[in-house]
Amino acid sequence: MAKVGFIGVGVMGREMVINLLKAGHEVRVFDTHLAAAEALVAHGAVVAKSAGDAVRDADVGITMLPDTPQVEAAILGPDGVLSSPPAGGVFVEMSTISPQATRAMSAALAERGVSMLDGPVSGGPLGATNATLSIMVGGDEQALAKAMPVLSAMGKTIVHMGESGAGQVTKLCNQLVVGINLQGVCEALALGRAAGIDLEKLRDALLGGSASSWMMQNLAPKIIAKDPAAGFRIDLMLKDLRLTGELAFALGVPLPGNALVTNLFLEARAHGEGGNGNQALYRAYDRLTNQE
Ligand code: NAD
Numbered sequence: 001m002a003k004v005g006f007i008g009v010g011v012m013g014r015e016m017v018i019n020l021l022k023a024g025h026e027v028r029v030f031d032t033h034l035a036a037a038e039a040l041v042a043h044g045a046v047v048a049k050s051a052g053d054a055v056r057d058a059d060v061g062i063t064m065l066p067d068t069p070q071v072e073a074a075i076l077g078p079d080g081v082l083s084s085p086p087a088g089g090v091f092v093e094m095s096t097i098s099p100q101a102t103r104a105m106s107a108a109l110a111e112r113g114v115s116m117l118d119g120p121v122s123g124g125p126l127g128a129t130n131a132t133l134s135i136m137v138g139g140d141e142q143a144l145a146k147a148m149p150v151l152s153a154m155g156k157t158i159v160h161m162g163e164s165g166a167g168q169v170t171k172l173c174n175q176l177v178v179g180i181n182l183q184g185v186c187e188a189l190a191l192g193r194a195a196g197i198d199l200e201k202l203r204d205a206l207l208g209g210s211a212s213s214w215m216m217q218n219l220a221p222k223i224i225a226k227d228p229a230a231g232f233r234i235d236l237m238l239k240d241l242r243l244t245g246e247l248a249f250a251l252g253v254p255l256p257g258n259a260l261v262t263n264l265f266l267e268a269r270a271h272g273e274g275g276n277g278n279q280a281l282y283r284a285y286d287r288l289t290n291q292e
Contacts, residue, residue, distance in 0.1 A: 005030075076108065
């Protein structure tokens with residue numbers, strides 16, 4: 001069993017920590033929102049004073065934070081991971097952040113003798129709770145072998161994608177499919193509703209054929225029930241689509257689908273939906289079809 005230092009225990013991190021504890025690992029948690037960390041004491045976690053304090057004595061350090069600036073603060077900032085690196089020499093950055101910033105932080109940690117893996121996840125809060133996340137890994141294969149007992153307590157599909165940053169690039173490809181697929185589901189349900197079709201039956205019929213998807217399975221029921229609650233917030237979705245667009249721009253790859261769905265999410269955020277779940281994209285279609 002490993003000692004794990006875990007930084008960022010929000011929607012995803014909390015469930016991931018509970019699964020680490022259930023698997024018998026020792027976990028020290030740090031979160032700038034103290035109550036989020038303290039809520040895990042009842043599950044067996046110990047609360048640390050800083051990011052550095054959480055990982056200092058750990059075999060494996062982990063971050064699960066909103067975006068690149070928060071990860072940079074936790075790793076490079078005062079009392080951060082770089083100032084007291086994990087004793088076991090392995091760090092897994094599991095948030096969805098910039099691949100370029102990932103490579104820079106990996107190089108900085110390598111100078112302190114720490115192998116940093118990028119290991120962003122897909123599967124949402126349900127996947128986090130059920131320990132069935134898909135984990136897309138970039139970085140050193142030997143470090144992955146060391147981290148594997150820890151990662152396998154949180155995820156089911158763990159794929160080594162290549163060197164540092166390759167996990168994040170894979171996650172951005174994932175988000176491109178997630179965003180465009182969700183748009184397709186919202187659009188089909190808006191059309192069916194306008195035509196007077198029963199939406200439950202529409203979903204059942206589509207689930208049985210080639211229009212089936214994770215979105216149709218898991219988010220269409222929320223869309224039909226008009227339930228916009230997060231889940232995976234639109235603010236985070238927009239962050240991912242921005243990172244996807246930046247990567248595509250840097251590589252000179254046109255992504256018209258990414259541009260379209262980004263603008264639909266921006267419309268939703270402009271209507272105050274940033275804190276809602278990404279399925280609240282249906283509300284953009286409510287507005288477009290005058291069905292609010
Ligand atoms: P969240 O906002 O619920 O949790 C983030 C936590 O980090 C919060 O508790 C916050 O207080 C804490 N935090 C912020 N800055 C900090 C800092 N500098 N030091 C320590 N703690 C800090 O976010 P989430 O939904 O758990 O997502 C985390 C990451 O996982 C994001 O990059 C997101 O894109 C990705 N992700 C989320 C989902 C999902 O469905 N929610 C699915 C896959 C991937």
